[in-house]
Amino acid sequence: MKIDLHTHAKLSKASDFSPEYYEEMLREAKDSGLDALALTEHFNTRNFYEVYSELDRLFPYQGDYYEAYGLKIFPGMEVDILENGHILLIGSKWSILEVRRKLDGYTDKGAFIPFDQLMDIAEAYPLLKIGAHPFRDSTPLHHLSPRQLARLDAFDLNAKDMYQYGCDSNQERVQRFASELGKPVTAGSDTHQCLQFGSIFNELDTPCESAVELKEAILQGKYKLHVSTDLEIKVKASVMLKKLMKRMVRLEQALSTGMSSS
Known part of the structure; x- marks a missing residue:
């Protein structure tokens, strides 16, 4: 199962969710060779809950994923933390929406939730917790303590960062960082539109039907990265x-x- 673990459904946080736009993205994702993706939309995007209500209207939800155009879409979100990094949370729709409701008071810049507090919430649910783009200049994670970073399940090898900082050097840096912490590395395109699908992805040894199975496959190393x-x-x-x-x-x-106005 080929899966991209860092994707978005909207052009930007400020834009409205467009079913037509997202359906075009999904068709391109399938054409790029993907079998599945994690929808990790920004938790403080405009009308966050509308994204999932629209998905409920558009596509059947079974197990822990939506099925659309031959793709499995696992729910998730990307959360800003007070310490200036981003965390990807991937799980069932119910878990993601419950955790998101607990973040209602933390959506504004300067008032984001502290990392440890987010982990306290997330660890109560069967979620895959990935440290997004740990070496991005604007939103790094490498400055957090090893004790804190140990609470994550994996780290994100991000297509945008590979392009910006150099494919080989960024991949080596992220993999060395994760290895020192005893954590796996996962692939994410971080795309906000269709052209970036297929730039990087994970190929799991076997298909996954639930977020729990997905997490187990990652933690057990039963996948390969493809760039x-x-x-x-x-x-x-x-x-x-x-x-x-x-x-x-x-x-x-x-x-x-x-x-x-005229």
């Missing part, structure tokens, strides 16, 4: 497209505002 030879061009094209699409959205909003 596309086209990673750099995929991410570069994705970055350029995202900038263009965001400009188009701002232009449409400006035109709409101008028409409504």
Whole structure:
């Protein structure tokens, strides 16, 4: 089972969830060769709960995943912590929504939840807990103590960071860091649109039907990392497209505002 463990459903936090946009992403994910993905949308994205209510409307949910276009979509979210890093939580829809409700008071910058407090909450649920892009300059994790980092299940080898910092050097740095902590490394594209799918992914030895099975496969090392030879061009094209699409959205909003005020 080929799975991307770090993906998004929206162009940006500020944008609304568009079923048409996400369905296009899913079709491209399937065409890229993926069998599954974890939807790790930002926990403080605009109208977070709407994302899952729309998924409920669009796709059947069975076991711990939505089924769409031949893909398994495992629920999750990406959580900002007070210490300035990001944590990926992946689990059943019920677990993710319950944990998200407990974070309602921590969504604003400067008021994010401390790492240890987030772990206290997350450890009460059967969640896969991944330290996202641990060496990203803007949101690192490597500065946390070994005691804190030991509470995570794995660390994210992130396509965006590989493109920005160099594929070989970033991969070596993340894998050495994780190895020193006795943790596995998982692959995530961190895509917000369709072009980045397939840049990096995990290939599990056997299919998983639940978040618990997914976590066990990762912890037991029953998977392989795959990095596309086209990673750099995929991410570069994705970055350029995202900038263009965001400009188009701002232009449409400006035109709409101008028409409504005239």
